[in-house]
Amino acid sequence: MSRSPSQDLDEHADALPRQQRTYSIGELARMFEVTPRTIRFYEQEGLLAPSRQGQKRIYREKDRVRLKLTLRGKRLGFSLAEIREVVMMYDAMPDGNARQLKRLLEILEEKRANLDRQMEDIRLMRLEIDDVDQRARDVLRQLGETS
DNA sequence: ATTCTTACA
DNA sequence: TGTAAGAA
Known part of the structure; x- marks a missing residue:
């Protein structure tokens, strides 16, 4: 249960630079201290839906936030299904x-x-x-x- | 060097 | 989820 004391406390660090920067699976894995395998696994479970550039997965800010929410849910003991609900709501907002x-x-x-x-x-x-x-x-x- | 898929522990 | 193997 080792955890870096900052990863999860930057809730508002992405207020403006919303959909600019993209990340490789490796970069995301490093910033959240998980393996690429874990990230691909969450995608299989429907918690992530990165765009692709050929075969390579391209993660945007939106995906980074989703991953952050997912990992937090995991820490709180939520099931993947429960996490999915929250993650789904996160971006089920666009239309009015x-x-x-x-x-x-x-x-x-x-x-x-x-x-x-x-x-x-x-x-x-x-x-x-x-x-x-x-x-x-x-x-x-x-x-x-x-x- | 990285990432991808598929399969198995 | 980890690890392994072969391809891109």
């Missing part, structure tokens, strides 16, 4: 169809509810850990005073 947008809003609210529930669970879990930590320290202190 009112009905479709309202539908998207419903889905987003549902996802938001799930996330809130998870956050609460995580908060409680964190409390549990703090509790065990405290008790462990207490026991340790006891042992120290005794011996």
Whole structure:
């Protein structure tokens, strides 16, 4: 579970240079510390859809963000299917169809509810850990005073 | 040197 | 997902 403490915290680093730079599978693999195999695998699973220049895969900013979301989802323990839903929503926005947008809003609210529930669970879990930590320290202190 | 596909552990 | 093999 080794992870570089920055990779995932540049949410807004791609605010403007949206669809300019392109990346090779190797470059993306290096910047996210995964192997090209992993990236091709996610493509098979439908989480990535890079354009091609012949056989070579060409990744754009959009793809980089997708990969970022995918890896984050993996870290959070989401299934590929769940990650796919989020990733799909990320770029299912372009058209301005009112009905479709309202539908998207419903889905987003549902996802938001799930996330809130998870956050609460995580908060409680964190409390549990703090509790065990405290008790462990207490026991340790006891042992120290005794011996 | 890199990437691609396919297949198997 | 890793690794291997052969092609581009």
